[in-house]
Amino acid sequence: HTHTYIQTDMKLKQLESELQEVAAFTSPKILLEQYPTTPHIAACMLFAMETQFNDVAGKAVADLGVGCGILTVAAAMMGSHYNMGFDIDLDALEIARGNFEEAEIDVDLIQCNLADPLPVQPKSFDTVVMNPPFGTKKNAGIDVLFLERALQLANTAVYSLHKTSTRKFIAKKAKEFGVSMQVVAELKFNIPAMYKFHKHKSVDVEVDFLRFSWD
Amino acid sequence: MLLLAHNMLTSHVKGVKNGYPMLLKVNEIDEKEIEFSGEFITRMLPRLQWPVLVQVLKDIGKPDLVPAEVPEDAADNEDFLKAAHHALLELDIINGELECPESHMKFPITDGIPNLLIKEEQE
Numbered sequence A: 001h002t003h004t005y006i007q008t009d010m011k012l013k014q015l016e017s018e019l020q021e022v023a024a025f026t027s028p029k030i031l032l033e034q035y036p037t038t039p040h041i042a043a044c045m046l047f048a049m050e051t052q053f054n055d056v057a058g059k060a061v062a063d064l065g066v067g068c069g070i071l072t073v074a075a076a077m078m079g080s081h082y083n084m085g086f087d088i089d090l091d092a093l094e095i096a097r098g099n100f101e102e103a104e105i106d107v108d109l110i111q112c113n114l115a116d117p118l119p120v121q122p123k124s125f126d127t128v129v130m131n132p133p134f135g136t137k138k139n140a141g142i143d144v145l146f147l148e149r150a151l152q153l154a155n156t157a158v159y160s161l162h163k164t165s166t167r168k169f170i171a172k173k174a175k176e177f178g179v180s181m182q183v184v185a186e187l188k189f190n191i192p193a194m195y196k197f198h199k200h201k202s203v204d205v206e207v208d209f210l211r212f213s214w215d
Numbered sequence B: 001m002l003l004l005a006h007n008m009l010t011s012h013v014k015g016v017k018n019g020y021p022m023l024l025k026v027n028e029i030d031e032k033e034i035e036f037s038g039e040f041i042t043r044m045l046p047r048l049q050w051p052v053l054v055q056v057l058k059d060i061g062k063p064d065l066v067p068a069e070v071p072e073d074a075a076d077n078e079d080f081l082k083a084a085h086h087a088l089l090e091l092d093i094i095n096g097e098l099e100c101p102e103s104h105m106k107f108p109i110t111d112g113i114p115n116l117l118i119k120e121e122q123e
Helices: A002-019 A039-051 A070-077 A090-103 A142-153 A164-176 B003-008 B038-047 B050-059 B078-089
Strands: A060-064 A082-087 A108-111 A125-130 A154-163 A180-192 A202-213 B023-031 B091-099 B106-110
Touching: A002 A039, A002 A070, A039 A070, A039 A125, A039 A154, A039 A180, A039 A202, A060 A070, A060 A142, A060 B038, A070 A082, A070 A090, A070 A125, A082 A090, A082 B003, A090 A108, A108 B003, A125 A142, A142 A154, A142 A164, A142 A202, A154 A164, A154 A180, A164 A180, A164 A202, B003 B050, B003 B078, B003 B091, B023 B050, B038 B078, B050 B078
Parallel strands: A060 A082, A060 A125, A082 A108, A125 A154
Antiparallel strands: A154 A202, A180 A202, B023 B091, B091 B106
């Protein structure tokens, strides 16, 4: 058992170190809540999605609010066969594309507004992964809107990050959407002081890594 | 944008009842090599609209890449799976245009990325 654990631990570390290469936003946009997902969190997420649930390797995976693309790079490294990333912001999509070229992975990118109805046939993907805006700025409710869109797209499971403080509310929404919700992990999301209104150097936010599915 | 994506995309213009499939016009297309997985194609087949793939291949001047219908033995038919793989995953639309079949709103594909923002949202 120890041996397996060490091997697993090494694979996760390797994934995280490869994700260090992925470039982040050059000039993040406050209204879009563009906080980059760290290599550590992206690695933990995709590693768990594959090793605990077999939801990545060989699958079609969509990334809503793809941003710089780190979750999709991690998905491809865990063996996803087809990836599509959605974002409203062309600047982010261009950074993402650069990251995908660097990592030598093929990803379809779509520029669209995820607050609108999705321009995609329902249930086109196996798995959806996302780090949605937390909806704490001027866009309250956007996190639940992303979740609703993601559930339309996925056949098997949706993986998402939500503030731990909203867990009860998200659980209620999951029930309304007819899916079960599982807390895969509790994470600390370090949000660096990227924006002028942040008084502190950085702030830790407690975040739930959630899995939604129909089982 | 791959033809697998074209098969998935649909027009979301307000008031449009039948926005699928989007019409595709191609100005520049790249061919690339993607690792073949018959298992993946078999997984995707039930979600695909095969006649839409057949038609769009005609529209972009690449007819006859795939048979008109999915053969009954698709999952064991390596020739078919390889042809489907090539059509769906190896033709990359770099520049062109998607068009809503009902409202005829046009959406440009630039450097491989379709801009599906509704016109009032486009700059």
